[in-house]
Amino acid sequence: MKVFHILNGDALKEQFPKTVKGEILVAREGLVDGAVKSDSLEELFQVRANFLFETYNIPTEEYKIKTINEFEKIKNIPSQSEINLWFEDDLFCQVNFWFTCYLLNQFTEHCKVYLVRPEVHTPYGFAALDQEGLTQAFADRVQINDLDRLAQLWESYSHEDLDQLVELGEELQGEFPFIPVAIQAHSDRLPKDGNLGRPKESLKQIMSELDTKEFGPVFKAFNQRESIYGFGDLQVKRLFDEVLAAL
Known part of the structure; x- marks a missing residue:
């Protein structure tokens, strides 16, 4: 076999x-x-x-x-x-x-x-x-x-x-x-009712809590908080950039 x-x-x-x-x-x-x-x-x-x-x-x-x-x-x-x-x-x-x-x-x-x-x-x-x-x-x-x-x-x-x-x-x-x-x-x-969806909302919250728009510390915190997604840096950076563009 x-x-x-x-x-x-x-x-x-x-x-x-x-x-x-x-x-x-x-x-x-x-x-x-x-x-x-x-x-x-x-x-x-x-x-x-x-x-x-x-x-x-x-x-x-x-x-x-x-x-x-x-x-x-x-x-x-x-x-x-x-x-x-x-x-x-x-x-x-x-x-x-x-x-x-x-x-x-x-x-x-x-x-x-x-x-x-x-x-x-x-x-x-x-x-x-x-x-x-x-x-x-x-x-x-x-x-x-x-x-x-x-x-x-x-x-x-x-x-x-x-x-x-x-x-x-x-x-x-x-x-x-x-x-x-x-x-x-x-x-x-999935975005619904004005909510951007959990990953983006989480990124927004982390950026606010850490008072930073620097990707490195936000990515690290996101990985800890939202490990259920298993996203790599490429996926999170794309979402991060989209959140920043919408601010």
């Missing part, structure tokens, strides 16, 4: 335990940030490439080599394989996790799929664990028996069907109690 590990980023790849055997693939995306609505995978990748180039100046060829090629490898995992998904509880990780489950549900057959995650959600996730801690997280992995419903999370998210997303989260709560928490964080970030 072939063994695969799908990781939530290159940082985990660099610290991955040598004692845990198998082929490593990396989900190099941030699907939580920007447009994802599409009618096919090809269209999705084009939408993402356009967004990343226009927003962060990431070359399309780089996206193809580093991201699309890795997802193609995931699609081509042979049947009867063991697949370990290393993802954390924050929204950034969860949206990538849902998409990965969607790919596996669409393109793989008769595989055993497991979720590996840190026991406790922190702003640091896997990065807070040493080799022993990561090995223990792998030992504590949980088998995923209903890939289809996890795949439906991606379909609901990508089609902006919040009601269905919430309903699925409630159904999955017993087995995956962290999923409704991430879904709530997603719901909270």
Whole structure:
């Protein structure tokens, strides 16, 4: 049986335990940030490439080599394989996790799929664990028996069907109690009734409390206060700039 590990980023790849055997693939995306609505995978990748180039100046060829090629490898995992998904509880990780489950549900057959995650959600996730801690997280992995419903999370998210997303989260709560928490964080970030959405409102509050418009200290405080989002500096800086422009 072939063994695969799908990781939530290159940082985990660099610290991955040598004692845990198998082929490593990396989900190099941030699907939580920007447009994802599409009618096919090809269209999705084009939408993402356009967004990343226009927003962060990431070359399309780089996206193809580093991201699309890795997802193609995931699609081509042979049947009867063991697949370990290393993802954390924050929204950034969860949206990538849902998409990965969607790919596996669409393109793989008769595989055993497991979720590996840190026991406790922190702003640091896997990065807070040493080799022993990561090995223990792998030992504590949980088998995923209903890939289809996890795949439906991606379909609901990508089609902006919040009601269905919430309903699925409630159904999955017993087995995956962290999923409704991430879904709530997603719901909270959507602007409504003059509210800018939780991340931007939080940034405004932090800027007021610290009495600063300097990004560094605001980013640090945001990461501590809103670790449920799992945003990196690129995502937070974009929101930060938009808040500043609106002041």
